[in-house]
Amino acid sequence: MAEPKQERAVKTREAILYAAAEIFDEYGYSGASVSKIMNRAGVTQGGMYFHFKSKRSLAQAVMASQQDFVNFPMGEAGLQRVIDLTFHLARELQENVLVRASIRLAVEQGEFGMQDDTVYREWADRLYTYLRAARERGELLPEVDEREFANVLVGAYSGTQLYSQVSTGRADLPERVASLWHYLLPGITPPHVRAKLRTGHRRSGVAA
Amino acid sequence: MAEPKQERAVKTREAILYAAAEIFDEYGYSGASVSKIMNRAGVTQGGMYFHFKSKRSLAQAVMASQQDFVNFPMGEAGLQRVIDLTFHLARELQENVLVRASIRLAVEQGEFGMQDDTVYREWADRLYTYLRAARERGELLPEVDEREFANVLVGAYSGTQLYSQVSTGRADLPERVASLWHYLLPGITPPHVRAKLRTGHRRSGVAA
Structure with missing residues (x-):
């Protein structure tokens, strides 16, 4: 048939x-x-x-198609899911050419005369949804604006992967993502929640 | 003559x-x-x-030549200088074609087959020097690794300006930098120091 x-x-x-x-x-x-x-x-x-x-x-x-290329097996809900997504994406950037190409095009689009923030906004929307769930679970500090933090994270993450790409071909991306979380978490979540989150290994001498 | x-x-x-x-x-x-x-x-x-x-x-x-193109009138020392530099650079990116071009080339270098992290490392070195001064003034939390945070900030900042560029042609870059600091500062400095720092206006409804 x-x-x-x-x-x-x-x-x-x-x-x-x-x-x-x-x-x-x-x-x-x-x-x-x-x-x-x-x-x-x-x-x-x-x-x-x-x-x-x-x-x-x-x-x-x-x-x-960036989000379709990323196959993220959502495990835990709330803030841990936000963190897990950033580490999953780090591995995908290392191993999955489709993800790598789509992110490379988004970053270098200025070179071919484009200015399109759709990809960035889609990631921000997805993170916003996860952050709303984190808020409902009482994991976020009162001074966190979920929409604002989603945008901050998308920007910070984009540059982190870019810096890692030119430095080490993204070999050290997971450590850099762990470092980023080390400095962001105190600004968004109380110590008792933070203590339970898994955020990977940083590269510095200081323990994560 | x-x-x-x-x-x-x-x-x-x-x-x-x-x-x-x-x-x-x-x-x-x-x-x-x-x-x-x-x-x-x-x-x-x-x-x-x-x-x-x-x-x-x-x-x-x-x-x-990126750092030569940026004419930064260093005012206060310590952590405020780190913050001031990020806002100064935001304005330079909006107004100074030389700075804009050099950063654009650094970001889009993959498109013409280069992979050179010199520019990123030079900014990290400069921030590291300022952060050492902040440490000596007792402005940093014990868990801050100055070298690591300098790298985190360079990565996070690079992506923040990139996202702002594709979203609004960098019109909202100062607000985005203010938002970034809002979430980074609790991870690096104690509340009594933070209370005295000037970090600009965020875009969200929450007061800075």
Whole structure:
């Protein structure tokens, strides 16, 4: 039995997105081309242009798929989930080319004339939801504004992974994320909650 | 009386650097070219190649000049100086094309195949010096590792300015920096010190 047309189109689009992410990760935006992506995905020119008209629209779609590329097995709820997500993302950045490419495009988009904060806002929205749950569980200090802190965390995390990328190719990213939490947690959660949170190992001599 | 040769060479190099920063800010790395920079600086091909052999070496030099481009009138010492520097840099990013270009190149360097953390480390070194002074003035909590926090701050700040850039063209950067400090300060300084620090206005409804 033949696949329904729509289902086939969805699969083709997915194959193109994955191929595009791989090519952008390998060559950067300027080095990538629609034909390289077509070849990698094994689609025809017709198939490509049905879904994407340009390299730019491919880059936009790859950036927008960031959250789909990240497969986060949500464990505990509340503040621990926020922390776990940052460490999970650190590992994904080390190991998953699709995540890496989509974040690289988001960071370097200025170089190809884009200015689109959708990806950043989507992460902030997700963190906001988790932080609301943390608030309901009584884990946040009264002076924490969940929306504001979600934005602070997205910004701080973006730069942390960037600095780690240029320093060590992201080898030390988990330690850097642990350090970030070491200095952020006292500002958002009371000591008795903090004592129970797992935040990984920092690189400095001081114990976490 | 003719200028000594060496002095003239220093001035030419400076003129080239400024022109390069302006061109990179205007066109991005891929859109910039050595000839555009030569024309802007008003130097001959010989003058250019005496100092810089390629667009890449120009970009590296612009990145490396970041701290020279930032004219920071150091006021108070200690932790307030660390905070003041972050707000000063926020204004410089809004108004000074040279600073903007050098930071843009540092952030987007992956796109043109570079991976150089010199700029990040130089800022971390400078902040470390200020933080040591803050430590000597008794402004830091015992659990603060000055070297580690300098690195955390450089990473967090880099991402904060990046997120602000794609969101609002950096119009809201000062408020975002104020928010960052709101959540970082409790982790590094005791309440009686914090009460005396000036950290600007946050965007959220909560008072700073």
